[in-house]
Amino acid sequence: MKSRLLQHINSSQDLKKLSKENLPVLAKELREFIIDIVSAKEGHLGASLGVVELTIALHYYFNTPEDLLVWDVGHQAYGHKILTGRRDVFETNRKLNGLSGFPKREESEYDTFGVGHSSTSISAALGMAIASKLNGNITKKHIAVIGDASIASGMAFEGLNHAGVTKANLWVILNDNAIGIDPSVGALKEYLSKSKIGVKSKQHNMIEALNFHYSGPIDGHDFEAILEAFKQLEKVEGPKFLHIITKKGKGLQQAEENQVVYHAPGKFDKITGELLPKNNKNLPPKFQDVFGLTLVELAKQNKDIIGITPAMPTGSSLKFMMSEFPDRAFDVGIAEQHAVTLAAGMATQGKIVFCTIYSTFLQRAYDQVIHDVALQNLPVIFCIDRAGLVGEDGATHHGVFDIAYLRSIPNLMIATPANEVELRNLLYTASLGLSNPIAIRYPRGRGSIINWQNDFKKVAIGKGKLLKTGTKVAIISIGTIKTEVEKAISLLDHTEKVAHYDLGFIKPLDKKLLTDIFKQYSTIFTIEDGVISGGGGEAIVSFAQQHQFTSTVVNLGIPDKFIEQGSTEELREIAGISANKIVEKIREYISL
The missing domain is CATH 3.40.50.970 (Thiamin diphosphate (ThDP)-binding fold, Pyr/PP domains)
Structure with a gap:
């Protein structure tokens, strides 16, 4: 795909070389680029399409990265990444060893704060603004871009409440599109909806009551309106609030019309926008x-x-x-x-x-x-x-x-x-x-049983079960990692030597079952898809110590580090809980 302007933009300084008349052209190219990559590689689509003009305007007007820009959640930050030096590697977005799907401090100086959960932007930007003031820098600007769903969260209000009693150089930009992942809900959503239709006499008093200067609402797809609003707000001291109206999925008809599905639509036809068919027939349920x-x-x-x-x-x-x-x-x-x-x-x-x-x-x-x-x-x-x-x-x-x-x-x-x-x-x-x-x-994704809607059966609380008998070593699996353990056992040469148990409950533990296991086996593996530190395996080790069992217990699970993005299969391999890695670990201890 040819991008006459976009291919020359690698920083906010490059962006500033463009005339204002060229900004709509760049916006069109940026939208096409996002659609082109996400249609084939998957990811979050609608949110980033909705803020294309706002993203360009922010980097065009403000002196980023010296001025600090904080995105809330980060679903909408694809355009931001593409404009700030990551265009040529953007196809690695959300892939193993590639770009993170969210802003990340280690990735770029333009990513001023790592995000992924909602409603953190105001507090983070306020913290930066107060620190700048203490450092004697009163000209640096601190901009939080937050959506109408995120601003309804309590943490966002805590940040607004504090900011209102400071003189911080804080800009809060409300990206109002009436939807997060699902449609926004609650009284604040109704309040914002009323302000959109121009009834301004009392509708923005809630923001002004918090000592913010309120401006808007304005069209978030109109460069002239956005840049003029920035210019006017720069004259205002202290915290300021700009209300911008955008359309999630802007520029792709299907994404505009079906905003829930096109938040993260999977693969789709970049020309028509139609979702590519998935072979879900006869698959187990999510x-x-x-x-x-x-x-x-x-x-x-x-x-x-x-x-x-x-x-x-x-x-x-x-x-x-x-x-x-x-x-x-x-x-x-x-x-x-x-x-x-x-x-x-x-x-x-x-x-x-x-x-x-x-x-x-x-x-x-x-x-x-x-x-x-x-x-x-x-x-x-x-x-x-x-x-x-x-x-x-x-x-x-x-x-x-x-x-x-x-x-x-x-x-x-x-x-x-x-x-x-x-x-x-x-x-x-x-x-x-x-x-x-x-x-x-329970996990993300699909299970393994197609005919799952059987008659209900009451579960015995705190009971595990024997899944497979064995003569030499026992594996205790915790939750749906059971499937990976079964694959691992099938790869061993002497499967008859390996017993497999399903723990069932972390609390209460099945003490009778564990006692039987420890009395029968000298080597026991616990496997879980949670952190080892404090996890179910450690609960079993603690049980063994309390009852003076002397078996060797090997805990497998997520190590004491943050696991980055990649496919679930790739990440299980990295964490050491894939079938292959389980086999390797068993062979370290037992010759099977």
């Missing part, structure tokens, strides 16, 4: 769909069942329940802390609450899990989606810490179903009523 469809079945049987998600109804598949029972399924926006405590409040009134949150996002509500749920022993059911390695989204999104950060919490049970049927039956068992809160973790 774990998120097992959760979502099973919850609908259970909700039909029990009117006290409630579903809650913080802004991920499509990704978690709570959308199925929201469609069937809209008064009992809640998308609370990007508000993980609120989601957990909301669930706790409902549980006090006898509701059976399924709170579905990605593992990486539950980290943001850790205090609420402890203080509001576990301390009061409220039987909230945490359905932890995207547990384990998640692939191309990389270090900010891997769900590898949940076992470790939840295992230390009293009262909280932790279940690790090995397949879709076990997940379905655990959900059923939890719906019957529990005396404690429970966390049920």
Whole structure:
């Protein structure tokens, strides 16, 4: 693809050499470039298409990277990366050893703050602004670009609240397109929607009440309007707020019309925009769909069942329940802390609450899990989606810490179903009523069982199982890594010597099963797709020490480092939990 202007832009200084009249031409080229790469390589599409003009204007007007630009979440930062020296390697985006899918400080001086989770930009940019002032630099500008879904998060309001009592040179630019990954929700969304239609007399008082100078709303696809707004705001001292209206997916008709699907559409035809067909026929289900469809079945049987998600109804598949029972399924926006405590409040009134949150996002509500749920022993059911390695989204999104950060919490049970049927039956068992809160973790992607919608069976809490007998060595797998262990065993020369157990639960542990294993085997391997430090394997080692068992225990899992982006298969190899790596480790200890 020919890019007459774009091929010469490697920095903001190159960009500034263009006349304003050429900026729309560059915008067209940049959109085409993003579409060209993402259509073939996959990634986040709609968000970056929506901010093409804004991205160009920011680097054209401000003195980046001296002026510090902070993107919120970073789904929308592809154009930013392409304009700042990474155009020629952009095809490696989200690939192993390639560019990160999100801004990353180690990658470029233009990436001033590493992001991936929402609503951090205002606090980070304010921190930079205050530091600049303390350093005696009062001219440096600090710009946070945040979306209308992210700004509804509590952390964003905390940043706004603090910024309003400073004189910091902070610019907050609201990229308002009425959608995050799913459509934005809540009262703030309604508030912003009203301001779009020009009723300004009182609509922006909330921002001004926080001591920000408010400007807008303006057309975020109009260079003249954006650059003029920047010029006018530069005359204002202290924190300032610019409200920009954009369209997610701008420039690709299908992405504009179906913004949820085209947030991260997979491969598509770059000319027509049509999604390329996926051979999903006769494939096992996604774990998120097992959760979502099973919850609908259970909700039909029990009117006290409630579903809650913080802004991920499509990704978690709570959308199925929201469609069937809209008064009992809640998308609370990007508000993980609120989601957990909301669930706790409902549980006090006898509701059976399924709170579905990605593992990486539950980290943001850790205090609420402890203080509001576990301390009061409220039987909230945490359905932890995207547990384990998640692939191309990389270090900010891997769900590898949940076992470790939840295992230390009293009262909280932790279940690790090995397949879709076990997940379905655990959900059923939890719906019957529990005396404690429970966390049920399951991975991103598809399982291995096509016919999974069988009659419900109650699960025995805290029980593991023998999957395969063996004479010499035992492997204890934790969760869906069971499939990789089975592959590994099949690669060994003497499979009859290897026993395989499914732990089933991290808390409570199946002490009888573990006692039998330690009495029978002198070498035991534990394998999990979470961090070794604090993980399920360490729980087993602790059990062995308490009971004075002397078997050699080898813990395999995610090592004590952050795992970057790549395919799940590549990352398992790096982490040492692929079938091949499991075989290598077994052969280090045992000749099989």
